[in-house]
Amino acid sequence: MERSAAFEIEEGEGGATMALSGPWLVSTIGAVEKEVNAARDRDVATVDLSDISEIDTAGAWLASRIANEHDAEIAGADDRAQRLLGAVGGFDSDVAVAAPREGMLTRVPERMGEMVGNAGKGFTGIVGFLGALIMAFGSVIRHPRRFRMNAFIRQLEVVGVSALPIVGLMSFLIGVVIAQQGAVQLAQFGAETLTVNLVGRITLRELGVLMTAIMVAGRSGSAFAAQIGTMNLTEEIDAMRTIGISPMEALVIPRILACVFMMIVLGFYASLMSIIGGAVIGDVMLGIPFLTFLTRIQEVVPIYDLWVGLIKAPVFGLIVALAGCYNGMQVKGDSEQVGLRTTMAVVSAIFAVIVIDAFFAVFFSNIGWG
Incomplete structure (x- = not known):
């Protein structure tokens, strides 16, 4: 079994084919990522996964990225590869990832309500603490040795x-x-x-x-x-x-x-x-x-x-x-x-x-x- 990821670009009548081979795993794709980036200028029509021995999410993501960059089709993917490609297929590396955020008209009243609620809980807690403190003082007064x-x-x-x-x-x-x-x-x-x-x-x-x-x-x-x-x-x-x-x-x-x-x-x-x-x-x-x-x-x-x-x-x-x-x-x-x-x-x-x-x-x- 091959111990590192690899690929070859083969010219054909319908356009060039990038054939991926070996294990495309998070531990192996680092060795070929620079070469993949250097091949961005090549006109690739098909990304062939039939010779891949193993693939994980990281390998599927890189294969999907290659296909997106070259506007190429993916061929030869087995069932596991298809599932992983479907999971990562919607990712666009050029789009900034950010958590969803509500508008200001929603966030400000929500935060103010949260602060008022916390103030109420704090006041209740202080009153309870004072009550416990008064009881403790009473207990010490009744039993000075404590x-x-x-x-x-x-x-x-x-x-x-x-x-x-x-x-x-x-x-x-x-x-x-x-x-x-x-x-x-x-x-x-x-x-x-x-x-x-x-x-x-x-x-x-x-x-x-x-x-x-x-x-x-x-x-x-x-x-x-x-x-x-x-x-x-x-x-x-x-x-x-x-x-x-x-x-x-x-x-x-x-x-x-x-x-x-x-x-x-x-x-x-x-x-x-x-x-x-x-x-x-x-x-x-x-x-x-x-x-x-x-x-x-x-x-x-x-x-x-x-x-x-x-x-x-x-x-x-x-x-x-x-x-x-x-x-x-x-x-x-x-x-x-x-x-x-x-x-x-x-x-x-x-x-x-x-x-x-x-x-x-x-x-x-x-x-x-x-």
Whole structure:
């Protein structure tokens, strides 16, 4: 049996005949494909398959392509070859293959409906998760020994202590930027000294805790989603349920409590670092001594600005932790879901934090803390 595909072109009265021989299989036609392409200029009237010993889909496709290019007839095909030629006969190599796509007027409403449906499912899932969390808190309150103190302390370190350098650097630079840009703008009105007011109030009320929440969402919220999601994939959470350990008590509660508590500490720390950054710029650019800047902060910033930041911090921490833990618990199927849910945890947490911050701004303004 021949071990490679071959062909010959024989001249005849009715035109040239391309006689194919040997096995025309996916493993053998590569050796003759270049020669077939080189013979495109020949005038072939018939493609003869009678001498082919074996043929598969790839060989039938190439034979069909040869016949289409030369506008030739196919002869000598046995039953198997005819079936394969019929299966590949409608293929045109010059036509781009693309998946069917609905029109825009169909796709856009369909996608919007899908998004609304997913939003409804997400809201239902969040409500269910909150219910399970409240029940788990009630169970821990009734049985204090079930509280995972070691896990809580570990999360305090991961969420808070390990984040001090990056949060401090970020907040210091934010204070520097606010002071520098504020001084440039206020200098137009001869009010450079009001830079102290600007730095103190905006960092204590808004940017200190808000930027910290965004940083914690990107750092810890994503970690929560990835850790719990991976445990879901490896069936560790199912194993915990099997041996009678509540995943909510063992995994979720320590992370939520740690995030809520450490957001208060980190928010206050971030505000202090921002003020220090502003004081450095005040000393360098405005001629306001460093200690004078800090003393002036106490005089011009009302105490309720501090309370505004401290009230926002635990709420933001709760939102970040809930988003991370909820999305981690929703991971199912494959590893791609871990990345998807981690991204959703960060995006949803940041979005919710900014929206809640807007509500806080309106609320505090209405009660006279504006």
